[in-house]
Amino acid sequence: MRNYIIRRLLLLILVLWGVTLVTFILMHVVPGDPAKVLLGKLSGNEVLVTKLRHQLGLDKPLVVQYFEFVKGVLRGDLGNSYKFKASVMSLILERMPATIKLTFGALIIGLLIGLSSGIISAVRRYSVWDTFSMLFAFIGVSMPVFWLAMLLQLFFAVKLGWFHVSGFEGLRDLVLPSVTLGLIYSASIARMTRSSILEVIRMDYVRTARAKGAPERIVIFRHVFRNALIPVVTLIGMQFGGLLTGAALTETVFQIPGVGKLLINSTLDLDYPMIQGGVIFVAIIFVLINLFVDILYAYLDPTIRYD
Amino acid sequence: MEAKRVISLVLTIALVLGIWVAPVNVAADQDAIISMTIGSAKAYVNLVPKTLDQPPVIINGRTMVPFRFIGEALDAFVDYDPTNKTVSYVLEGNNITLKIGSTTATVNGVSKTLEAAPVILKTGRTVVPVRFISEAIGATVGWDAKTHTVSITFRKEVVVIGGILHDYNGGDLDGFDPQSNTNLLLFNACRQIYSNLVTVGYKDFTIMPDAAKSWDTSTDGKTITFHLRNDIYFSDGTKLIANDVKFTFERCFDPNGPAYTSGVLDYYLTPVKIVGGQAKADGKASAVSGIKVLDDYTISFTLEQPFAPFIQILAIPAFGILSEKAVTKMGDTYFAHPVGSGPFYVKEWQRGSHILYAANLKYFKGRPALDGVHVDIVEDENTQVLKFKKGELDVLYPPLAQYDELVKTYATNVYKTADMSYYRIDFNIKRKGPLQDIRVRQAIGYAINREQILAKILKGQGYLAKGIFPPGLPAYNATLPGFSYDLAKAKQLMIDAGYPNGFSLEMVMRSGRMEDEHLAFQEALKQIGITVNLKKLDSATYWQLLGAGETDIAYRNWYADFADPDNFMAPLYHTGTDSNMGWAKPEYDAIIEKAAKLTRMSDRIPLYQDLEKKLIYQDAVQFPLWNTITTVILNPKVRNYYLHPSGVVAYYPVYLAH
Numbered sequence: 011m012r013n014y015i016i017r018r019l020l021l022l023i024l025v026l027w028g029v030t031l032v033t034f035i036l037m038h039v040v041p042g043d044p045a046k047v048l049l050g051k052l053s054g055n056e057v058l059v060t061k062l063r064h065q066l067g068l069d070k071p072l073v074v075q076y077f078e079f080v081k082g083v084l085r086g087d088l089g090n091s092y093k094f095k096a097s098v099m100s101l102i103l104e105r106m107p108a109t110i111k112l113t114f115g116a117l118i119i120g121l122l123i124g125l126s127s128g129i130i131s132a133v134r135r136y137s138v139w140d141t142f143s144m145l146f147a148f149i150g151v152s153m154p155v156f157w158l159a160m161l162l163q164l165f166f167a168v169k170l171g172w173f174h175v176s177g178f179e180g181l182r183d184l185v186l187p188s189v190t191l192g193l194i195y196s197a198s199i200a201r202m203t204r205s206s207i208l209e210v211i212r213m214d215y216v217r218t219a220r221a222k223g224a225p226e227r228i229v230i231f232r233h234v235f236r237n238a239l240i241p242v243v244t245l246i247g248m249q250f251g252g253l254l255t256g257a258a259l260t261e262t263v264f265q266i267p268g269v270g271k272l273l274i275n276s277t278l279d280l281d282y283p284m285i286q287g288g289v290i291f292v293a294i295i296f297v298l299i300n301l302f303v304d305i306l307y308a309y310l311d312p313t314i315r316y317d
Numbered sequence: 318m319e320a321k322r323v324i325s326l327v328l329t330i331a332l333v334l335g336i337w338v339a340p341v342n343v344a345a346d347q348d349a350i351i352s353m354t355i356g357s358a359k360a361y362v363n364l365v366p367k368t369l370d371q372p373p374v375i376i377n378g379r380t381m382v383p384f385r386f387i388g389e390a391l392d393a394f395v396d397y398d399p400t401n402k403t404v405s406y407v408l409e410g411n412n413i414t415l416k417i418g419s420t421t422a423t424v425n426g427v428s429k430t431l432e433a434a435p436v437i438l439k440t441g442r443t444v445v446p447v448r449f450i451s452e453a454i455g456a457t458v459g460w461d462a463k464t465h466t467v468s469i470t471f472r473k474e475v476v477v478i479g480g481i482l483h484d485y486n487g488g489d490l491d492g493f494d495p496q497s498n499t500n501l502l503l504f505n506a507c508r509q510i511y512s513n514l515v516t517v518g519y520k521d522f523t524i525m526p527d528a529a530k531s532w533d534t535s536t537d538g539k540t541i542t543f544h545l546r547n548d549i550y551f552s553d554g555t556k557l558i559a560n561d562v563k564f565t566f567e568r569c570f571d572p573n574g575p576a577y578t579s580g581v582l583d584y585y586l587t588p589v590k591i592v593g594g595q596a597k598a599d600g601k602a603s604a605v606s607g608i609k610v611l612d613d614y615t616i617s618f619t620l621e622q623p624f625a626p627f628i629q630i631l632a633i634p635a636f637g638i639l640s641e642k643a644v645t646k647m648g649d650t651y652f653a654h655p656v657g658s659g660p661f662y663v664k665e666w667q668r669g670s671h672i673l674y675a676a677n678l679k680y681f682k683g684r685p686a687l688d689g690v691h692v693d694i695v696e697d698e699n700t701q702v703l704k705f706k707k708g709e710l711d712v713l714y715p716p717l718a719q720y721d722e723l724v725k726t727y728a729t730n731v732y733k734t735a736d737m738s739y740y741r742i743d744f745n746i747k748r749k750g751p752l753q754d755i756r757v758r759q760a761i762g763y764a765i766n767r768e769q770i771l772a773k774i775l776k777g778q779g780y781l782a783k784g785i786f787p788p789g790l791p792a793y794n795a796t797l798p799g800f801s802y803d804l805a806k807a808k809q810l811m812i813d814a815g816y817p818n819g820f821s822l823e824m825v826m827r828s829g830r831m832e833d834e835h836l837a838f839q840e841a842l843k844q845i846g847i848t849v850n851l852k853k854l855d856s857a858t859y860w861q862l863l864g865a866g867e868t869d870i871a872y873r874n875w876y877a878d879f880a881d882p883d884n885f886m887a888p889l890y891h892t893g894t895d896s897n898m899g900w901a902k903p904e905y906d907a908i909i910e911k912a913a914k915l916t917r918m919s920d921r922i923p924l925y926q927d928l929e930k931k932l933i934y935q936d937a938v939q940f941p942l943w944n945t946i947t948t949v950i951l952n953p954k955v956r957n958y959y960l961h962p963s964g965v966v967a968y969y970p971v972y973l974a975h
Contacts, residue, residue, distance in 0.1 A: 057893060058583050061577065061578050095492060164703065167707055168707045176693070177671070265669075267669030
């Protein structure tokens with residue numbers, strides 16, 4: 011197992027090199043000049059644009075720019091954001107706390123609702139519960155996140171006055187955005203849990219368990235649930251990564267200083283160092299989560315071995 | 318007893334000698350007394366003489382007084398709505414609306430009957446019955462039958478000290494270094510935390526002293542000497558002295574400094590031509606020889622030639638005075654740790670979330686009434702509205718999508734101010750094609766129904782423009798003929814130009830920005846056979862194409878940074894600035910440069926108005942659309958939140974009533 015993890019981490023370096031190179035090429039292929047974006051209404055002024063391009067180092071040949079970037083990364087320096095002037099690393103780090111809080115908030119709600127309704131609708135298949143929770147899941151999957159956010163704001167913040175409409179100053183402010191994201195995610199978790207359980211429930215070993223007279227509770231939780239979890243864990247892992255890197259819409263609506271909005275805006279602003287930093291960040295998150303999920307597989311299903 | 322007598326003696330002498338200095342006391346509880354005489358242009362506001370363009374009159378035995386004058390004397394928000402023919406005050410939370418020719422008025426949403434209907438007289442001024450208006454605002458009326466003098470006494474509300482104002486920004490600020498950007502967000506922040514040499518009024522562009530208590534200009538007009546106050550401290554406790562001013566302006570010319578590439582140098586200071594500035598910018602000198610510190614509280618600027626807008630430029634928030642010590646100490650991180658000497662300082666800043674300004678209790682003009690201002694960063698328009706409805710925000714700039722509903726719901730708390738703005742259609746005459754024919758450009762203008770777009774899409778928030786300069790700017794020309802919607806004429810011009818069947822055009826636009834107007838233009842031009850291919854772009858590509866002049870037409874706007882015609886002419890029409898559409902000509906450059914060198918506005922105005930006629934009527938390089946109005950809805954307890962024509966709001970005078 012240890013060798014496997016080391017191998018995967020070494021692979022991470024290759025992944026990072028690959029994504030940054032692709033990003034670098036893409037950034038320079040798409041039209042638009044960061045200097046002109048920064049200058050906005052003054053971008054017609056060629057003198058100013060030239061001066062700014064020089065200050066940002068954009069007038070150097072691409073190869074030189076790329077090697078300077080790589081050199082910086084090797085020294086642990088991702089450069090400074092064009093827009094914010096501060097270092098890319100510090101900008102991402104200062105937004106991590108909000109993102110992490112939101113991610114866990116959403117995940118807890120998503121898991122609570124998603125897993126329980128998934129299990130109930132699988133076990134009580136074709137019951138009212140099943141219909142209700144699958145209808146709920148169907149709505150959740152199709153509802154745009156900003157729409158749900160607005161409804162929650164309108165009802166719980168404006169009408170009932172229980173929460174702030176937006177802002178991120180206390181734990182209470184975490185509730186509405188977490189519920190928004192959690193509800194959306196719970197929908198797909200519920201569907202996945204249901205279908206996975208229905209698949210496992212037909213397995214021979216489940217029938218065996220029932221035949222030997224094990225109580226239904228034991229059958230479901232010990233024999234079915236654990237085996238049904240593998241695809242669900244994969245889904246949760248992907249959602250976890252997505253939450254850590256890209257809850258931009260929810261962040262915008264609820265005024266949360268998170269990473270998602272920072273990364274989205276950096277691409278719109280053509281803030282090259284910020285984009286590169288963001289890509290590295292996203293790649294690291296996803297590689298680590300995938301690794302973690304793979305390790306979890308081995309724990310959930312002892313037949314899986316990596317060595 | 319003895320001490321009291323000495324004090325009163327000193328006070329009497331001070332009064333007699335006229336050396337009475339008004340104490341800095343924002344909590345002044347005082348009466349405003351307006352006295353006017355029937356038929357006389359002379360009026361007094363708290364014994365200060367004023368001239369009336371419409372004296373009070375007696376109509377059918379009723380005393381009628383000028384509506385606007387009284388409102389402005391009492392510091393009310395005065396508005397005239399030409400479509401509904403109504404005049405209104407918002408004064409200390411009371412909203413009074415009267416209708417011309419009607420004896421029914423509305424006071425805080427309740428209908429009241431007037432003793433006589435308001436009328437518009439020949440002077441264009443509205444007069445209203447004195448009895449009614451005084452009672453409606455809670456003032457008392459006095460009448461002196463001997464002299465035919467009417468007096469209105471209004472007890473002003475006591476300014477409340479304390480409280481936090483909750484405002485918002487629609488986007489993220491990138492820091493607090495005044496020289497690092499020229500956008501409104503930064504200007505707004507700097508207006509609160511820095512002092513300038515001079516500043517502008519809260520509602521208009523009147524120049525007022527700030528860090529400089531006075532200034533004088535040499536006879537040749539080239540050297541301006543500023544005398545600084547000696548009681549100004551930065552928020553880090555150091556005293557503001559002339560060296561800080563010198564440091565601030567020299568930093569603008571530093572090739573490694575933020576002003577060098579932000580436009581602050583190129584747009585505001587380069588045209589001023591401070592002696593030695595260019596040498597410093599070129600790296601040939603370490604100091605700017607034209608900026609001289611004469612002593613700790615005196616500094617002079619020498620220009621290569623007189624430059625009329627110089628003083629106005631100094632009031633731009635970009636020239637907030639920096640603390641040399643703080644900037645040197647913080648280096649590259651100064652933008653996040655600003656040190657100013659303005660009415661507020663930055664207590665907390667979290668990108669993407671909020672800014673918290675706290676009152677500078679040692680502010681040299683007296684502490685602000687507010688304890689602080691909490692500025693939320695709320696990008697989502699819907700969240701802005703919900704936050705206001707819930708009371709989390711005291712201020713709301715109503716988004717167009719919900720404008721009608723909001724303005725109706727909060728009718729008594731709506732405030733409007735004309736911006737110093739100019740919206741227009743730009744024609745690219747550099748590109749080969751039909752637009753090179755002036756008749757085509759004129760036809761486009763005649764095909765656009767501006768009234769309709771203004772009313773339906775912009776909800777009436779603007780005035781039709783006749784030329785480049787908006788009303789209120791010295792060079793505004795009311796005598797220009799203007800344009801009207803005339804489809805037949807537009808079609809004829811297209812036939813004359815040889816395009817009876819039209820052609821197609823490219824027009825760039827940013828996605829999500831003013832999309833409805835663009836669609837309306839597209840519809841309008843379809844009427845004369847022109848197919849407009851709207852290119853919906855992200856900001857990066859939009860500015861790229863626009864900067865390179867790669868579009869046929871564009872819908873654009875300009876908001877003035879200072880109230881001088883030069884601020885419209887130089888950035889929009891001079892060679893090498895914003896214009897990449899082929900309008901600039903050496904002869905026009907010469908006029909712009911010449912006009913800026915003249916010091917008397919009366920000498921400059923004819924030059925600007927003449928150039929305006931050439932550009933708009935003779936060359937038709939742009940089609941003027943409108944000058945906008947900004948609308949804000951305030952929580953009823955917010956007082957003195959003045960919208961400024963530049964869009965920069967000062968929090969200093971604001972207070973929250975109980």
